[in-house]
Amino acid sequence: MRSSIIFLCILVYLNVVAAELSAYDVLEKYDLPVGLLPKGATGYELNEKNGHFTAYLNGTCYFSIESYELKYKSTIKGVISKGKLSKLKGVSVKIEVLWLKIVELTRDGDDLQFSVGVASAGFSVDSFSESPQCGCGFACDNFNQNGDVSSL
Incomplete structure (x- = not known):
């Protein structure tokens, strides 16, 4: 009897652990690509009633994608709903010499629209199928572990 109770407790524990989602899983659950967050998210909070979502790094x-420099604070907050992150805080993009806060992103089919309030830019969802890495974005093959460009 005692071994049955221990076995049952282990099964319950494994089911609870398996049911825990990562911040990336939450993005996918709301039809958003995982690449919206860089690699290494350490956790998240989600209030499913009001959609308040917080991710932690x-x-x-910092990293660059195409001609854009991006900055993520250690805490990213927003309101998540199907295909949308609004009231976003903690993500900025450098345009020319100014850092502008990305305040909203919306998915429309295979396209993502990033808004800084007064302007927006569109990208393919496929561009965010993988998470970028801090320091080097998607060009990490040319960086060593210290974030420096490796000599070839």
Whole structure:
């Protein structure tokens, strides 16, 4: 009898652990690509009633994608709903010499629209199928572990 109770407790524990989602899983659950968050998210909070979503990183994260420089604070907050992150805080993009806060992103089919309030830019959802890495974005093959360009 005692071994049956221990076995049952282990099964319940494994089911609870398996049911826990990552921040990336939450994005996918709301029809958003995982690449909206850089690699290394350490956790998240989600209020499913009002959609308040918070993701945590180890620290501030910088990287470039195409001609854009991006900065993620260690805490990213917003309101998540199907195909949309609104009231976004903690993500900025450098345009020319100014850092502008990305305040909203919306998915429309295979396209993503990123809004800084007064302007927006569109990208393919496929561009965000993988998460970028802090320091090097998607061009990490040319960086060493210290974030420096490796000599070839």
